[in-house]
Amino acid sequence: MDTLFNPSSTSSFTFIQTHKNPQSFSLRTCGYLPFSSQFKTQSWVCLKAQEFHNLTPLNVLKKRGLKCVSSGEGLADEGEGIRRKNLAVFVSGGGSNFRAVHQATVSGDVHGSFVVLVTNKHDCGGANYARENGIPVIIYPNTKGEPEGLSSTDLVAALSKYKIDFILLAGYLKLIPSELIRAYPKSILNIHPSLLPAFGGKGYYGTKVHKAVIASGARYSGPTIHFVDEHYDTGRILAQRIVPVLANDTVEELAARVLRQEHKMYAEVAAAVCDERVIWREDGVPIIQSKANPNHYS
Ligand SMILES: Nc1nc2c(c(=O)[nH]1)N[C@@H](CN(C=O)c1ccc(C(=O)N[C@@H](CCC(=O)O)C(=O)O)cc1)CN2
Ligand SMILES: NCC(=O)N[C@@H]1O[C@H](COP(=O)([O-])[O-])[C@@H](O)[C@H]1O
Numbered sequence: 001m002d003t004l005f006n007p008s009s010t011s012s013f014t015f016i017q018t019h020k021n022p023q024s025f026s027l028r029t030c031g032y033l034p035f036s037s038q039f040k041t042q043s044w045v046c047l048k049a050q051e052f053h054n055l056t057p058l059n060v061l062k063k064r065g066l067k068c069v070s071s072g073e074g075l076a077d078e079g080e081g082i083r084r085k086n087l088a089v090f091v092s093g094g095g096s097n098f099r100a101v102h103q104a105t106v107s108g109d110v111h112g113s114f115v116v117l118v119t120n121k122h123d124c125g126g127a128n129y130a131r132e133n134g135i136p137v138i139i140y141p142n143t144k145g146e147p148e149g150l151s152s153t154d155l156v157a158a159l160s161k162y163k164i165d166f167i168l169l170a171g172y173l174k175l176i177p178s179e180l181i182r183a184y185p186k187s188i189l190n191i192h193p194s195l196l197p198a199f200g201g202k203g204y205y206g207t208k209v210h211k212a213v214i215a216s217g218a219r220y221s222g223p224t225i226h227f228v229d230e231h232y233d234t235g236r237i238l239a240q241r242i243v244p245v246l247a248n249d250t251v252e253e254l255a256a257r258v259l260r261q262e263h264k265m266y267a268e269v270a271a272a273v274c275d276e277r278v279i280w281r282e283d284g285v286p287i288i289q290s291k292a293n294p295n296h297y298s
Contacts, residue, residue, distance in 0.1 A: 082276055138159075159183075195240055239288065
């Protein structure tokens with residue numbers, strides 16, 4: 001039994017572009033607002049009127065001080081498609097999350113293409129899968145064991161030629177340098193196999209995470225996808241799913257249950273970022289607009 005955890009599935013947000021500040025969306029206070037369609041003009045989005053249903057009363061939302069800022073590119077015009085995004089992936093191991101998202105790009109579920117892979121282990125499963133699929137492989141960082149590895153500065157320079165839109169960390173076990181974080185603001189995601197902020201940080205990776213969860217007596221666990229900042233696992237949380245921790249779970253059984261949800265969630269989140277459906281609330285929390293119902297956010 002895997003349960004989706006969707007705290008705000010009944011919430012509806014309506015966003016009005018303010019002429020004063022084309023990068024911020026604010027909630028109008030005049031009660032329910034209808035919109036009919038969305039189109040993009042120059043650098044900001046205009047929302048026209050249409051009846052919406054089951055809106056959370058705006059005054060309730062406004063009391064929570066909710067204002068939203070677009071993800072930067074805004075919503076596409078009705079008449080034109082959203083540009084396909086270039087993706088980079090960082091792996092250290094087998095790369096099952098990478099393979100799951102890559103297969104979603106091939107099937108068309110994710111409107112993006114992996115253009116480069118970075119790894120600290122030149123012969124890991126993820127790197128070999130990339131080579132088999134014609135995806136260039138870069139080694140980072142430079143270590144005794146990986147003398148071909150790049151420095152942080154050279155990594156940023158090497159990646160710049162691929163015109164990357166988003167970087168996905170998928171089982172990468174080294175610290176992402178601040179130079180790369182500065183070069184790709186709000187554009188680097190990581191998947192972690194616990195419900196952050198619990199069981200995260202230095203030393204929490206792979207089976208070590210699940211061992212700690214079981215030892216704690218926690219009844220639920222699950223994967224988290226978050227934006228990456230300078231520290232391990234402290235960036236803004238974007239998505240989570242929950243799974244039960246059973247009384248007689250082994251580390252391997254819990255790891256497998258969480259990993260199944262990781263694969264599904266990462267493909268959904270990758271689709272959202274490529275569709276430009278990530279919106280940053282004024283309080284700094286990123287939220288995802290539902291593909292099926294644009295009135296729903298989670
Ligand atoms: N700047 C950031 N870099 C990375 C993040 C991040 O959030 N910010 N996430 C990690 C992935 N990760 C958890 O999701 C993670 C990976 C590795 C470690 C860790 O303790 N690593 C060991 C070395 C392990 C090894 O080399 O085998 C260590 O640093 O001592 C913690 C969390 C990816 N990068
Ligand atoms: N803290 C980072 C961490 O533990 N990441 C975890 O490593 C595994 C990689 O599997 P994969 O290589 O098969 O995708 C995944 O479970 C991922 O959440």
